[in-house]
Amino acid sequence: MSEWFETADGILARVWGTLGQGVADAKHPARLPTFATVSPDGLPEARTVVLRSADRETMVVTVHTDLYSDKIKSLRATPHAALHIWDAKQDLQIRLQAEVSIGSGAGTRALWNKIPDHAQQSYGVTPPPGAPIKGALEYVKNPDPATFAVLHCTVTTIDAVHLGADHRRVSFSRIGHWQGQWLSP
Numbered sequence: 001m002s003e004w005f006e007t008a009d010g011i012l013a014r015v016w017g018t019l020g021q022g023v024a025d026a027k028h029p030a031r032l033p034t035f036a037t038v039s040p041d042g043l044p045e046a047r048t049v050v051l052r053s054a055d056r057e058t059m060v061v062t063v064h065t066d067l068y069s070d071k072i073k074s075l076r077a078t079p080h081a082a083l084h085i086w087d088a089k090q091d092l093q094i095r096l097q098a099e100v101s102i103g104s105g106a107g108t109r110a111l112w113n114k115i116p117d118h119a120q121q122s123y124g125v126t127p128p129p130g131a132p133i134k135g136a137l138e139y140v141k142n143p144d145p146a147t148f149a150v151l152h153c154t155v156t157t158i159d160a161v162h163l164g165a166d167h168r169r170v171s172f173s174r175i176g177h178w179q180g181q182w183l184s185p
């Protein structure tokens, strides 16, 4: 029987399975991707986020954030992101590129209402995220649905590296109809 990493389709299925595990399991490494954007000045920037959903049918993954955080300014200027995951147990690196649309306001209210109180604390702070403050704790958390944003990331490319006894690297793209292309690692 062949291993999942021996075929491009096997790897693609494993990538989406891994993203799904990240959504479902708070301890899974895919739970906390690095989310990279381009700043309005054209500089690279990256931060940890929580992966909230991943749907292979629509090719959309979602992330929640504060509407007043700097990443929103970046995404308004350049609506693209890269997500990076390293799953050591599977020897699997996943890199995604995505087009990002920002959901907020009435469209996100139903989702906001389902978020537990303690998690709502992550959205809404005075002064806004990234503002200079005099002391480390001179801010107030005030959960506010008006500051809650959902980043809808439509995946356009996937690059997967499997570091087994042999190293395998394969890329997939929307433009290439998700047919795997092996790459030299």
Ligand SMILES: Cc1cc2nc3c(=O)[nH]c(=O)nc-3n(C[C@H](O)[C@H](O)[C@H](O)COP(=O)(O)O)c2cc1C
Pocket: 032, 045, 046, 047, 048, 049, 050, 051, 063, 064, 065, 066, 069, 070, 071, 072, 129, 130
């Ligand atoms: C474990 C962990 C999980 C985080 N999850 C999120 C998240 O889901 N969404 C988010 O906006 N920021 C999250 N953050 C905070 C970001 O890493 C970042 O500090 C913050 O969003 C401000 O980023 P920005 O200034 O680039 O917008 C998380 C941080 C850590 C350490």
